[in-house]
Amino acid sequence: MRTFTVLVFCLLALVTGCSSNPRVVLYCAQDREFAEPILESFRQRTGIEVAVQFDTEANKSVALYQQLLRERQRPRCDVFWNNEILGTIRLQKAGLLQPYSSPSAIDFPDFSRPADRTWQAFAARARILIVNTELVAESDRPQSIFDLTKPKWTGKAVMALPQFGTTATQAACLFEVLGPEKAKQFYLDLKANGISIVPGNKQVAEAVAAGKFAVGFTDTDDAIVELEAGKPVAIVFPDRDGHKDHPRFGTLFLPNTVAIVRNSPNPKGARQLVDYLLSAEVETRLAQQGSRQIPLNPKIKIRPHPQIETPATVREMEVDFVKAASLWEETQRFLREQFAR
DSSP states (O other): OHHHHHHHHHHHHHHHTOOSSOOEEEEEOSOHHHHHHHHHHHHHHHOOOEEEEEOOGGGTTHHHHHHHHHTTTSOOOSEEEESSSHHHHHHHHTTOEEOOOOGGGTTSOGGGSOTTOSOEEEEEEEEEEEEETTTSOGGGOOOSGGGGGSGGGTTTEEEEOTTSHHHHHHHHHHHHHHOHHHHHHHHHHHHHTTOEEESSHHHHHHHHHTTSOSEEEEEHHHHHHHHHTTOSEEEEOTTTTOBTTBTTOSBOEEEEEEEEETTOSOHHHHHHHHHHHTSHHHHHHHHHSTTOOBOOOTTOOOOOOTTOOOTTTSOBOOOOHHHHHHTHHHHHHHHHHHHOO
């Protein structure tokens, strides 16, 4: 009789999804190699399993955003760890995110979260140029993203598919900062100058490191991987001193964001995971380990990697991310017309 009771209890647990410590479902646009060690530490500390769905390098963040929209009537995801900010703002506007003020975020600056507390930014990266040092002398390195539209770089530059990931985010930010017409002209000039397209930022960094291209657009974390592997590359923080024709211009810094999905299956576990991801421990790990990301918590005092600049050392592009998010569809239509294969 006792065995029968135990079996019934187990069957009920399977049917209802109940357990003493249910799992947390995470949709994660952060690179797997950087996220998995952090999630394993969370599991060891709390006993909570994290079921993770990563996206691919070729459709970074966009596929997960679309999946969250499809599941809005019956969410399967508890927490969304995005590697950029505009998709998160768009989910906020669509009403898909649950407000939560994490105690781990108390020291973060006000600009790192919206008034409704539906998401929190942390751990930033920069959009940079990676240069092959065997192909480009230090004195010849491009200093602005606009340099790559010049004849000197014809057929020598590469970028990721601009409809996805932080490459798409950069495009929408340029539409906001430059205005749509000037931003479109920039991308048309890149295209006319023979820029090559590869699936993702990682492939950009690898291709430049291998000498297939002289220079490429990528993120600091992907560039640092090649640099620390001893490859012949250097990082250029473009427009680090601003631009005479564009007063809001500078290097673009993009934070990660974390948010709880509205009506998520496990809101308690979701809060625990968010608290951990926003902890000083995690931002410190992201800064010191492979991704070399920049903490937003001002109480974290660590020396950045020698090749990593911060908004304290270079001019930061002044972007209104909410306006940039509102320009997303216009930006995407243009990019699909010009770069879709």
